[in-house]
Amino acid sequence: MAVFATLVTGSDGSTTKGGSSRAITSGADRTEFLTRRRTADFILIGGKTARSEPYHRTPVPVVIASRSMVNALADNRDAHWWNCSPSAALDRGIKKFGSNVLVEGGATFIFELISNRALDGIYLSVTPESGGEAKIDYQELLAKFSEVTSREVDGTQFFEARDLMA
Numbered sequence: 794m795a796v797f798a799t800l801v802t803g804s805d806g807s808t809t810k811g812g813s814s815r816a817i818t819s820g821a822d823r824t825e826f827l828t829r830r831r832t833a834d835f836i837l838i839g840g841k842t843a844r845s846e847p848y849h850r851t852p853v854p855v856v857i858a859s860r861s862m863v864n865a866l867a868d869n870r871d872a873h874w875w876n877c878s879p880s881a882a883l884d885r886g887i888k889k890f891g892s893n894v895l896v897e898g899g900a901t902f903i904f905e906l907i908s909n910r911a912l913d914g915i916y917l918s919v920t921p922e923s924g925g926e927a928k929i930d931y932q933e934l935l936a937k938f939s940e941v942t943s944r945e946v947d948g949t950q951f952f953e954a955r956d957l958m959a
């Protein structure tokens with residue numbers, strides 16, 4: 794089983810700009826993001842992400858864990874809108890689709906899964922963009938894992954963190 798989250802931030806920790814992650818991503822980040830998602834059994838997101846990001850077409854099923862049942866992805870046949878917590882949706886999704894999961898929810902969604910010890914790791918991209926909203930301390934996020942590797946591609950720093958610390 795492999796449950797990995799993926800998150801992009803700007804250099805100042807911004808996770809959104811203008812309400813979406815599109816304005817803080819980079820070409821290098823987008824390439825890696827799209828490659829990763831094609832290998833997952835399913836993608837897990839929250840309702841806010843479903844309403845603000847482009848999930849109308851996905852290469853694999855997308856599970857939306859949301860308390861709001863306003864289905865923003867009615868045109869995606871592979872979208873499954875479940876009224877439950879992120880952890881419950883993760884468990885249910887693994888039973889239905891498989892154990893190779895890519896969590897693409899926002900920071901709050903990801904932090905909930907971390908607090909429930911439900912992640913095997915995270916892929917974090919830090920782009921040169923700044924001036925956005927919903928800032929996080931990405932160094933604090935990475936410090937929650939015992940194994941962290943990094944590399945840089947075209948100005949974007951890529952981190953892969955594994956093994957949540959106790």
